[in-house]
Amino acid sequence: MPEIDFDHRQTAHCESGAMSALLRHNGLDISEPMVFGIANALTFAYIPLVKISGMPMIAYRMPPGRLIKGAASRLGITMQFERFRDSKQGMQALNDHLDQGRPVGMQASVYWLPYFPKDMRFHFNAHNLVAYGYEGENYLLSDPTFETPVQSSYQALEKARFVKGMLAPKGLIYYPKEIPAQRNLPRAIHKAINSSVNMMLRTPLPVIGVRGIRCVAGKFRAMGNSHEKKEGYNKLVIGHMVRMQEEIGTGGAGFRFLYASFLQESAALMDNNKLDEISKQFTDTGDEWRRFALFSAKMLKGRIELDYDKLADQLLLVADMEGECYRQLRQAIRQ
Amino acid sequence: MKQDEVPQDQSAAFEGQKKPLYVIDEDGEYTVALSSGWEAEEVVLDQAIAQFETLYEDARRRVEQGLSAPLEYHMYHQRMDISVLAQSTGFFKWQVKRHIKPEPFSRLADNKLARYQEALGLSATELRSMPKEDS
Numbered sequence: 001m002p003e004i005d006f007d008h009r010q011t012a013h014c015e016s017g018a019m020s021a022l023l024r025h026n027g028l029d030i031s032e033p034m035v036f037g038i039a040n041a042l043t044f045a046y047i048p049l050v051k052i053s054g055m056p057m058i059a060y061r062m063p064p065g066r067l068i069k070g071a072a073s074r075l076g077i078t079m080q081f082e083r084f085r086d087s088k089q090g091m092q093a094l095n096d097h098l099d100q101g102r103p104v105g106m107q108a109s110v111y112w113l114p115y116f117p118k119d120m121r122f123h124f125n126a127h128n129l130v131a132y133g134y135e136g137e138n139y140l141l142s143d144p145t146f147e148t149p150v151q152s153s154y155q156a157l158e159k160a161r162f163v164k165g166m167l168a169p170k171g172l173i174y175y176p177k178e179i180p181a182q183r184n185l186p187r188a189i190h191k192a193i194n195s196s197v198n199m200m201l202r203t204p205l206p207v208i209g210v211r212g213i214r215c216v217a218g219k220f221r222a223m224g225n226s227h228e229k230k231e232g233y234n235k236l237v238i239g240h241m242v243r244m245q246e247e248i249g250t251g252g253a254g255f256r257f258l259y260a261s262f263l264q265e266s267a268a269l270m271d272n273n274k275l276d277e278i279s280k281q282f283t284d285t286g287d288e289w290r291r292f293a294l295f296s297a298k299m300l301k302g303r304i305e306l307d308y309d310k311l312a313d314q315l316l317l318v319a320d321m322e323g324e325c326y327r328q329l330r331q332a333i334r335q
Numbered sequence: 336m337k338q339d340e341v342p343q344d345q346s347a348a349f350e351g352q353k354k355p356l357y358v359i360d361e362d363g364e365y366t367v368a369l370s371s372g373w374e375a376e377e378v379v380l381d382q383a384i385a386q387f388e389t390l391y392e393d394a395r396r397r398v399e400q401g402l403s404a405p406l407e408y409h410m411y412h413q414r415m416d417i418s419v420l421a422q423s424t425g426f427f428k429w430q431v432k433r434h435i436k437p438e439p440f441s442r443l444a445d446n447k448l449a450r451y452q453e454a455l456g457l458s459a460t461e462l463r464s465m466p467k468e469d470s
Binding site for chain 2: 010011051054111112117121122123147163166235239242243246247252253258260264265279280286287293301
């Protein structure tokens with residue numbers, strides 16, 4: 001195969017990282033926060049009906065796959081997606097792409113990728129990475145989660161790409177097929193912000209957006225008032241929420257810092273000072289999310305007393321601050 | 336978060352890796368800073384791992400008492416639970432619940448066992464036996 005010169009960069013989040021890396025390789029230099037923001041990937045959702053390892057689903061971003069599709073459609077990029085029924089075929093297709101000198105994005109399970117540290121291996125099947133070459137049975141990978149490029153054997157990569165279950169990757173391969181020469185970035189930003197604001201403020205479901213944050217605050221308060229002795233389970237839920245916010249590559253504060261960075265970049269691009277101002281407020285909101293994580297961790301550790309009301313109050317503070325940011329955003333882009 | 340506030344708590348789980356955070360520098364501009372870990376994050380990660388440890392240690396006890404097949408131990412040891420294992424083998428949850436009992440497990444047909452081997456990444460011999468120590 002021809003050697004592919006691929007510019008590996010570590011990013012906060014795997015999906016925005018893989019997408020921005022592929023676009024950069026194909027001549028469109030775009031930052032991770034810009035990809036994230038334009039795809040309006042930011043959200044908050046609390047969905048108790050969907051259980052992940054027995055825990056209610058709590059998400060700080062849109063479901064896997066939406067980011068790539070969202071960013072592509074806003075920028076007028078045509079993406080090629082390929083899924084496979086047969087794993088051997090899927091591996092052959094990967095080799096074929098690499099033989100043609102084309103690095104491709106892939107979906108895979110974190111658990112079966114051999115280079116992940118043991119403590120970070122969980123059954124999350126929607127991890128994203130880029131393959132840019134192979135040497136015999138050894139694949140050269142640019143995994144945005146890591147500082148340097150990594151490698152995997154054929155067997156391990158095959159397993160990671162073809163696990164079954166929730167969000168099964170089915171060997172998904174993707175790459176940009178056509179990138180238009182002319183792009184209207186300000187227009188894309190305008191649309192993306194509008195759509196994020198609508199989702200966070202106007203989704204007619206009490207579990208999505210700013211109302212979703214308030215809903216979780218209510219749940220925490222109810223945990224404290226409940227007479228049932230479920231402290232063990234409650235602690236797992238709190239820990240689970242903090243993990244979704246911080247530990248799963250979010251760039252800090254459940255993608256809030258990433259989004260603030262997007263707003264700052266947009267302010268310069270659109271020559272809009274208000275966006276810069278709101279970016280600062282958004283950073284402050286992120287800091288309060290971090291404080292929520294810190295309180296939670298201290299309570300779980302037993303360094304301070306488990307106080308559900310305190311956690312709920314902190315979440316309400318976050319909800320108020322975020323709500324204010326979105327209202328101002330709506331005004332800022334109206335002009 | 337400001338650049339000089341980036342936690343450097345040397346998280347063991349990172350195994351020397353660092354992860355990027357979006358932070359603001361002295362001039363108020365966003366930039367990326369590497370963190371070697373944050374204690375708050377480590378607490379919740381440890382909690383999740385400890386939860387699986389409790390589950391597979393309990394399962395080991397049940398296997399030793401003859402109440403469960405080694406399959407139950409391996410399921411938790413590979414950080415799965417009944418529903419994840421059911422999804423990744425294509426069995427129904429009630430089937431998995433049945434298969435982790437000693438009797439039904441010992442009578443499991445080879446093709447069904449193969450589905451567990453595939454999902455858990457273990458050989459038939461490994462699935463039928465218990466490791467001496469938890470690793």
